[in-house]
Amino acid sequence: MRILIVFGTRPEAVKLAPLIHDLRQRPGADVEVCLTGQHREMVTQVVSFFGVDVDHDLEIMRPNQTLSDVAARTLTGVDRILESRRPDWVIVQGDTSTCLATALAAFHRKVRVAHVEAGLRSGDPHAPFPEEMNRVLTTPIASLHLAPTSRAKANLRAERVPEDRIRVVGNTGIDALLLAVQTLRDRGLDATYGARFPFLRPSRPLVLVTGHRRESFGQPFEELCEAIRDVATGDDVDVVYPVHLNPNVREPVFRILSGLSNVHLVEPVEYPALVWLAQRSRFILTDSGGIQEEASALGKPVLVMRDVTERQESVEAGVSRLVGTSREVIREACNSLLRDEATYARMARRVDLYGDGKASARIGDALGLPPSGASREWAAA
Structure with missing residues (x-):
């Protein structure tokens, strides 16, 4: 199964990194990663920390560009990759202009879209802006809706998304957070960061x-x-x-x-x-x-x-x-x-509202890929 994963911002990078590692460990998965080139300094830090290998870089950033510029350059850049690589699935995350433009490019090429973190709704199309509308418009394009919570699933069902196209998997952001907390603890980095913020x-x-x-x-x-x-x-x-x-x-x-x-x-x-x-x-x-x-x-x-x-x-x-x-x-x-x-x-209470650290594994299963015993046995670089 050939899979293309596209992201541009740091939150997308954080939330997709655990999933990329899980999928790349699964038999039969050929996973390619595409960066749009947004927020390059912040995204590069995430990619380095999580040890994610990148296959494509669209380099879309221009001085003073608008949201429409970002969407247009992402749309055409992803389209070129889809034309040459012909994936079976395109995976997008969240609510960015990158997410919507990538989903639209995949739709034009008749490639199935899996939407990670699907179904969140504020109910106000202008808040958060433009994220709420980006997420809403990605929904009718997606073939597989990977909802983080039961509330997100209910939102999708209220919009008449078929039950069999929705999976409640948790949020991959919690996967990333738990890994980062473990890494900070295992490597004894408290003193390192304490010295950095004296x-x-x-x-x-x-x-x-x-x-x-x-x-x-x-x-x-x-x-x-x-x-x-x-x-x-x-x-x-x-x-x-x-x-x-x-x-x-x-x-x-x-x-x-x-x-x-x-x-x-x-x-x-x-x-x-x-x-x-x-x-x-x-x-x-x-x-x-x-x-x-x-x-x-x-x-x-x-x-x-x-x-x-x-x-x-x-x-x-x-x-x-x-x-x-x-x-x-x-x-x-x-x-x-x-x-x-x-x-x-x-x-000040710890509550497991958004995930248990196993969302990435559930997404791999939802895509129909066989599990790997090493699917989550990786550590941040």
Whole structure:
């Protein structure tokens, strides 16, 4: 069975790496990996850490390109590979423009599409933007829907996706997280990362921030930055914010948050460093999707700087909370988790909402490939 796996962003790379390794160990699987060339610095770190060999690189990035540019270059680039390689399956992940454009290219070539992390829905086509619509539009193209949870399956069934085309497999992001945690522990890397972030003080709680949502650009993003500044003003907390490379993120972040001694604005960190920081944190302030899943598996409370989320399971479990981008709401929620131990204890619970570390193996089975005894016996580089 010939399989082409396509991804462009770091979250896609993280969530597909365990699956790539599982499939490449299975008898009868001929797996090729294609990068689009987006977020190259961050994706290269993930590919290196997980030891993923890459077969194709579309190199689509251009200065100041639009979402349509990304989609168009991905569509034509993947089409050329499909024409020459003629795979039996194309595997896409999640909700990016890469995912939708690749699925469309496969549809044009009449190649079956397997959609990893299918069925998540926020219910708002503009939030997250453009991810919600990318995911929705990928659904009618896909032949196999690999849903992470029963809620995701229910969403697909409500859209009349046939039962026999859906598999509930868990989330491959949890596979990757558990592997990274094990690697950090087995290699004794705590001291290594402690030396890398010497400004972190054990006596002070750490708040990890990740924020880059496109729909928040402008005034909402300024408000969330001002809220972070308010929380840090008391000088009894350390804030670490790996700042996304998008200039619409960097300009307000550095303008509003630079100069505070306990707010540490760092360049984007590689995946294992992000996991280490998440483990070290008291709680996480984010607008990211994947971190909502990872935090629940680590037992870290999450404040989600969005009005809606497609990861509603953790909200209902009480381990994450939607706080939007209001300066006042974010500030009060952060201060509550910093100072109210009862509130913190209610949210700081490890819950297996999104996976058990076996999603990749289940996907290989769903594709009809015979298992390999070594399918998960690999380690990060």
